[in-house]
Amino acid sequence: MQPKPFTIAMIGECMIELQEKADGTISMTFGGDTFNTAAYMARLGEKMGRFVQYVSAVGDDPYSDAMVAFWEAQNVGHDLVLRRPGKRPGLYIIRLDPSGERHFYYWRSDAAVRECFECEGSDALLESLSQFSAIYLSGISLAVLRPKSRERLLARLEAIAKTGTRVFFDCNYRPLLWENPATARALYERMIGISTCVLMTVEELAVLGLEPDADAAAARFAADPKVEVVVKDGAKPCTVISGGKRFTVPAVKVERVVDTTAAGDSFSAAYLLGRTLGLAADEAVRRAHRVAGAVVLYRGAIIPREATPDAFADIV
Numbered sequence: 001m002q003p004k005p006f007t008i009a010m011i012g013e014c015m016i017e018l019q020e021k022a023d024g025t026i027s028m029t030f031g032g033d034t035f036n037t038a039a040y041m042a043r044l045g046e047k048m049g050r051f052v053q054y055v056s057a058v059g060d061d062p063y064s065d066a067m068v069a070f071w072e073a074q075n076v077g078h079d080l081v082l083r084r085p086g087k088r089p090g091l092y093i094i095r096l097d098p099s100g101e102r103h104f105y106y107w108r109s110d111a112a113v114r115e116c117f118e119c120e121g122s123d124a125l126l127e128s129l130s131q132f133s134a135i136y137l138s139g140i141s142l143a144v145l146r147p148k149s150r151e152r153l154l155a156r157l158e159a160i161a162k163t164g165t166r167v168f169f170d171c172n173y174r175p176l177l178w179e180n181p182a183t184a185r186a187l188y189e190r191m192i193g194i195s196t197c198v199l200m201t202v203e204e205l206a207v208l209g210l211e212p213d214a215d216a217a218a219a220r221f222a223a224d225p226k227v228e229v230v231v232k233d234g235a236k237p238c239t240v241i242s243g244g245k246r247f248t249v250p251a252v253k254v255e256r257v258v259d260t261t262a263a264g265d266s267f268s269a270a271y272l273l274g275r276t277l278g279l280a281a282d283e284a285v286r287r288a289h290r291v292a293g294a295v296v297l298y299r300g301a302i303i304p305r306e307a308t309p310d311a312f313a314d315i316v
Contacts, residue, residue, distance in 0.1 A: 006276050008134040010038040011055040012141035013113040015090040016063055019300055030070045031301030033138050033172050036265035039074040039302050041273050046075060047316045053077035057116040059087040080128055082121045087112035096259055108144065117149035126156045130165065138170040142187055143177035154190060161194040170268050171200035173207050195227055199268050202233040214239040218246045230271060240281045249285040252293040262301040267292040270311055277315050287311040
């Protein structure tokens with residue numbers, strides 16, 4: 001049997017992004033962790049055709065229409081996005097401190113995505129996930145869902161993972177989105193149990209009850225060769241635990257960080273695409289660092305297309 005062509009479903013929430021500028025004016029675009037990853041993966045692999053689909057729910061308002069048009073412009077498919085009458089997308093404002101670090105302020109309590117996997121059309125949506133060779137989601141994807149939608153999605157992912165569908169999980173832990181740390185930890189453990197690759201920051205090891213250092217990650221994951229784990233540590237070397245082995249890859253030095261929004265999301269896009277295209281893990285990390293290093297030079301989640309490194313020109 002021939003393997004499936006690489007197609008990936010990115011599950012999560014895209015929001016209206018308001019960016020406050022230095023002069024006090026505000027510009028509007030769209031972003032969200034898994035959508036950012038979808039956009040960068042589609043951009044980096046654009047010669048592969050449309051292989052990225054976004055899985056979410058939006059409303060029936062003009063901002064939802066504009067959001068879907070934005071996805072289309074990024075070559076991200078939206079065939080599996082539910083339209084929910086009377087609902088709206090979530091919204092967030094980004095403020096930056098002098099170092100370029102982000103501070104987020106959210107309005108999302110009644111966003112359309114929250115009941116994505118229990119509303120009308122969700123049965124077919126869940127069923128359709130089996131057509132993809134890979135699924136990507138994050139801790140935020142889970143956290144924003146209401147408990148019933150969350151459980152239905154997890155049960156479906158557990159079922160299709162058994163049939164060979166690869167599951168990629170970015171921990172992306174936001175404590176304010178979770179009911180309590182115990183719930184988050186239990187669901188993260190379930191996700192790790194079915195994942196092919198897990199991406200996290202060193203700080204996010206605490207969600208699993210581990211010390212926030214690469215040694216703790218190696219001790220936890222080296223015994224499980226089925227899962228590949230990438231632990232990012234800011235400007236320090238990135239640690240990869242793969243096939244029971246551990247190695248580190250230095251980060252790319254960036255002289256002047258403008259905005260760290262989507263740095264981790266773009267890293268995930270490049271790393272996972274690189275591994276899918278057959279690169280060794282250390283080389284995939286190097287190319288992912290290159291992409292993330294370009295993203296932090298610009299404001300906003302999605303940087304200009306011409307500023308995005310063509311990191312896979314030699315193999316795509």
